[in-house]
Amino acid sequence: MTPPVLTTARLTLEGPDPADLPDFAAMWADPLVYAMIGGRAFTREETWHRVLRHIGHWQVVGYGNWTIRERASGRIAGSVGLMDSRRDTVPSFEGTPEMGWALCSWAHGRGFGGEAVAAALGWADAQGIARTVCIIDPANTASIGLAGKMGYVRVADATYRDAPTLLFARAAPDVSPSASR
Template sequence: MNRPTLTTERLVLTPVDLADLEDLQALWADADFTRHITGRPMTTEEVWFRLLRDLGQWGVRGYGSWTIRLIEGGAYVGNVSILDHRRLIDPPIDDPELGWGLAPAFQGRGFAKEALEAALAWADAHLRAARTLCMISPDNLASVRLAERVGYRPYRRTTYRDEPVQLFERPGGANWARTEREPGAG
């Protein structure tokens, strides 16, 4: 199984690993970080099962989560993922779903965009998907703006686990390159 490492100007994205557990537990215990995602900090048990799920995605689907670290010094920044969650949501999500999250100390410095662009470039080159999707709380304005900056467009408001969410879509592969060149796109 090919679990690629991605490198950007400032970041290295490595497939999630058991060695990331301590950093993940600290991230998911942060109430500011989880506010728009789970609505509450996660327990160590929940983080463990999340890590197992993320590890399994690589073996089952051939894509998954990357741990984001600074190239200089190796500090843990967060993660970016391409996942198949099989969410119980209407409309169903049948395409690869992207998600991302950065520790609050690293937000607002362009790291999320840099990591997301690397993951999307990998997805465009390696997945045979007509589109990728993401699901964002309408209150998470920073993530909404980031999604739109990298080419996602809103297509449906719905609810997930009794909370309002906005679904976004972005054409994949060659479709993305064509959309990017259209006047007013991006």
């Protein structure tokens, strides 16, 4: 599937592109970005694998991540989207699409996260994806607040890679119980 392009007042969400590797390698090497997402810098190689995973999600499961661009400048602001991550979390949420977001540090505090997540969830809702989850580091108060604004409710204290994490879930509005994906 070709990722749809989503447009908001200030952002464009577009499919992942291998040409964006330098921007994402810089983002994932920034301590202000990775501090709450993995706790360590990602190498260029690991970031390349992430870009390939983002591209592959669209091809294999029909949803995935978008690259977030600021419309005014064209500058990459981060990524947002859905994943079939099959994480080894306790409790498990396998089979439920996982929403994730990460912003370049220059984009923090500007409302881009909420704008991008709302656009991605609007697309997911329109596709009939009845329920999504997200996991967030307990210290990441900004993402916990954003998740709450987007309708996510904390459903469990979880463990991922031997570290505590919080599991949140969101039901799509006006989705009948039979419409699930």
